[in-house]
Amino acid sequence: MRFPALSLLLSLFFICTHVQADAAWPRTIATPKGPFTLQQPPQRIVSTSVTLSGTLLAINAPLIGSGATSRNSSVSDAQGFFTQWSAMAKARQVKPLYISQPNAEAIAAEAPDLIVIAATGGDSALRLYDQLQTIASVLVIDYGDKSWQALTLQLGEITGHEADANKVIAAFDQRVEAVRHKITLPPQPTSALVYYEDGRGMNLWTPASAQGALLQDLGFTLAAPPASFQGSTSMGKRNDIIQLNGENMADGITGNTLLLFAADEKTVPQVAKNPFLAHLPAVQQHDIFAVGNDTFRLDYYSASNMLSSIERQFTR
Template identity: 60%
Template sequence: DSQGFFHQWSAIAAQRGVKRLYIGEPNAEAIAGEAPDLIIISATGADSAVRLYDQLSAIAPVLVVNYDDKSWQALAIELGRATGHEARAQKIVDDFDSREKSLKQRMTLPEQPTSALVFSADGKSANLWTAESSQGQMLKQLGFTLAVPSDKLNNSRSM
């Protein structure tokens, strides 16, 4: 969006005064300018700033998280623990679990297994969510059985 956030987070980011420091490439100078007391970076993916770890760790303690191999719930608990908000993170997870249970009782799933192929907004790329991905784990929790991708596909190349 115009603020540099995903559309679904834009309003809450504005409400909480969250400031976008950069778009695309991580910018250590912009991060340093905010004088953070903790810097959280992704271990993998397009948003990873691992290559800046030494630079960032000179600014503040750095927590490197890998979010592509765990559920959002596990990530929320990990981040809650790191930031002193563990009880709040656990409440959010518990509230979600309750809502998920209610939703599962009302859902009618399509024939299984199914594939979760999600195209980017620009139509130039797509992601195939597997059972191991965080998105796939959530779909499994809802009762979906994800089809196993062909051996010709893997997460390290484009086709």
């Protein structure tokens, strides 16, 4: 038995949804270079940033090539891809285009229709912006001023993969909530930092960083350095880190717990033995914890690993 009215409604719904989908393009987002517009969903994306590549993979964007970092390090595989997403990149047949120094010729050879660049950081190819614009549309993304979730939504929106972005974020946020209720926090507040191997300096994560935002979501309170403290600003103008250097670096550490990023358990005794830090309460009370070598720059994969590390160390 047929229902003409229902069939008509379904037909109208089908037409309307397709009209809405077509009307979704072109799309425009705000970037450090001003408004950026894509006329249609990209089909061949090249990322010049190993930080952004992981997020593009997480949302199933059509990533065909990526810049790489030094091979076979504590954070990278034999291709120079970050270990947290290297298996996914291999499965998707993502091509490593160059090591560290951006190469416009290698990018052009892949015939991309979208090139993604980081606005700041060691993996930024911003100096090649004008040259890369002659190859394809160039999207500049600032990952230093937003959480991992916000970055994922931004990339999902402009690539047409917002449904994938929302799905990944929802699953991740559910896990954050589960871990938050499972752990017992160490003494607060917490100084979250990257410790230099030479022991002469560190980067302190601020609430504006993806790392700081995730810690706050888990219930941590970030320790702020004294108002009078002024950190240097290399690696471009960034508000996600404060650089602490030299004998006075301990002046910026006010937390009762130290969380070490871009570090494993081998770094903990190095920090504990640093004479410039010996007087800190966190050092004296042995409240020093490492959250993983892959946590210097967060994407879905490294953030998930960070959650696992925190869950393992603070579940009582």
